[in-house]
Amino acid sequence: MEIAKNIKYIGVDDTDIDLFEGQYDVPEGVSYNSYLIDDEKIAVMDTVDARKTEEWVKNLEEALAGRTPDYLIIHHMEPDHASNVRMLMEKYPNCVGVCTQKAAVMVKRFFDVDFAGRLQIVKEGDTLELGAHTLKFIMAPMIHWPEVMMSYESTEGILFAADGFGKFGALRHPNTEGMAADKLHATVDGWACEARRYYFNIVGKYGAMVQTLLKKAAGLDIKVIAPLHGPVIDKDLNYYLNIYNTWSSYKPENEGIFIAYCSLHGNTSEAALKLAEILKEKGAPKVSTSDLSRDDMAEAVEDAFRYDRLVVAAPTYDGGVMPVMQDFIHHLSIKAYQNRKVAIVENGSWAPAAGKKMREAFEQMKDITIVEPMVSIESTVKAKTISDLTTLAEALLN
Ligand code: FEO
Numbered sequence: 167m168e169i170a171k172n173i174k175y176i177g178v179d180d181t182d183i184d185l186f187e188g189q190y191d192v193p194e195g196v197s198y199n200s201y202l203i204d205d206e207k208i209a210v211m212d213t214v215d216a217r218k219t220e221e222w223v224k225n226l227e228e229a230l231a232g233r234t235p236d237y238l239i240i241h242h243m244e245p246d247h248a249s250n251v252r253m254l255m256e257k258y259p260n261c262v263g264v265c266t267q268k269a270a271v272m273v274k275r276f277f278d279v280d281f282a283g284r285l286q287i288v289k290e291g292d293t294l295e296l297g298a299h300t301l302k303f304i305m306a307p308m309i310h311w312p313e314v315m316m317s318y319e320s321t322e323g324i325l326f327a328a329d330g331f332g333k334f335g336a337l338r339h340p341n342t343e344g345m346a347a348d349k350l351h352a353t354v355d356g357w358a359c360e361a362r363r364y365y366f367n368i369v370g371k372y373g374a375m376v377q378t379l380l381k382k383a384a385g386l387d388i389k390v391i392a393p394l395h396g397p398v399i400d401k402d403l404n405y406y407l408n409i410y411n412t413w414s415s416y417k418p419e420n421e422g423i424f425i426a427y428c429s430l431h432g433n434t435s436e437a438a439l440k441l442a443e444i445l446k447e448k449g450a451p452k453v454s455t456s457d458l459s460r461d462d463m464a465e466a467v468e469d470a471f472r473y474d475r476l477v478v479a480a481p482t483y484d485g486g487v488m489p490v491m492q493d494f495i496h497h498l499s500i501k502a503y504q505n506r507k508v509a510i511v512e513n514g515s516w517a518p519a520a521g522k523k524m525r526e527a528f529e530q531m532k533d534i535t536i537v538e539p540m541v542s543i544e545s546t547v548k549a550k551t552i553s554d555l556t557t558l559a560e561a562l563l564n
Contacts, residue, residue: 169350170322172204172205172298173202173324174201174202175200175201175350176226177197178197178214179218179336180196180218181194181338183195189464190363191464194334196335196336196395197335197395198214198247198394199393199394200222202226203299204229205299208235208237209239209264209294210239210254212240213248216249219249235258236262237264238264240269241326242269242313242314242329242394243269243313245276247328248273248276251277255281263281263285263286264294269313270285288303290303302317303315303318304382306328309328309329309376310369314328324390324392325390330376331361331410332368332394332396333361333393334364334395337349337396350397351398352398357397357406358409360396362413362468363465366467366468367501370471370501373416380407380411388403416505418506420452421452422451422475423452423473423475426455426470426491426494427457427458427477427478427479428479429481433545434479435457439455440547441477445563448559449563458490458491463493463497467497467501470506474507475508475537476506476507478495478508479510479513482514482518485519486520487519487520487524499531505533507562508528508534509561510525510528511543511558512524515545537558539557541558
């Protein structure tokens with residue numbers, strides 16, 4: 167499967183993984199992408215997760231057709247891509263690994279092997295001639311590990327983007343043999359949903375580094391973006407570059423209100439859903455809700471970043487906030503949540519404390535405006551609660 171002349175996709179799908187990185191639901195699986203540049207010198211672009219070694223080796227050997235690779239380009243050392251570095255280097259003793267200095271240190275840490283003399287260290291702007299193709303290396307530290315680099319193949323205009331522009335979801339249709347061509351190539355329709363969930367949960371903390379990368383990318387004639395997860399992007403590039411610019415600059419993507427709630431006995435959820443109803447009645451552009459105890463946490467994080475306004479609604483628990491809400495706010499904090507309006511709804515039956523704790527947590531984050539008034543529910547939803555929620559809805563829509 168070629169993504170450009172003599173550049174083949176040799177990646178694999180993982181449709182039986184339960185949690186990616188041990189924490190993210192991937193109902194449609196995930197792909198570990200790997201590519202092969204077939205030229206006078208043959209370069210393999212990254213390996214794959216150990217879960218799929220056998221299938222990847224089959225793809226590799228088929229693409230090599232009896233030849234041996236000259237280079238293994240190691241863009242990223244996270245095990246979903248680098249698990250087979252040692253295996254490949256041992257299988258092909260003349261293959262040279264090409265990576266950053268930091269990646270070379272990680273090779274030793276992960277594999278306890280010193281490939282001395284077989285690792286070619288590259289830095290910003292270095293090039294590697296393969297024949298008709300030339301790779302230029304672009305440092306991309308903290309997208310999203312420190313050793314990450316990308317490479318730009320100048321003949322075809324391909325940016326090998328490591329985890330950048332990655333997306334959850336396998337490329338193959340489940341239960342069918344062979345790859346469906348339509349899944350290898352990104353389409354604007356439907357790409358953002360799982361790419362956004364991937365971005366904010368995995369890369370989100372490092373927006374400044376993505377901004378630096380986008381500035382470098384602006385100076386390149388990119389025709390194709392080849393990420394390490396998800397489909398290859400080879401048309402409508404401006405759409406993808408623009409949306410990455412929005413995400414990485416922490417600007418809201420859409421006007422809307424996301425209500426994240428949790429509830430012990432149904433009273434706080436009743437209030438949260440009542441607020442959603444009032445907002446819709448009053449003409450809110452978009453209202454989205456998530457029950458944090460039951461819905462996907464990664465999707466809640468994604469929606470918090472997607473919209474310009476967030477409401478958190480939680481009961482008091484053990485003198486603080488119900489744990490699942492605490493966890494949600496912690497996720498936002500470590501992903502550098504910022505530049506949003508946040509409203510607070512608390513519940514308490516004898517000593518309400520959740521609102522104060524949630525306010526303190528958001529006040530630690532950058533450019534957060536707390537929308538007043540905070541609504542405090544006394545155990546159950548009453549006429550006063552509805553009146554307070556209506557006042558809050560009006561403030562959110564102002
Ligand atoms: Fe897909 Fe950061 O590994």
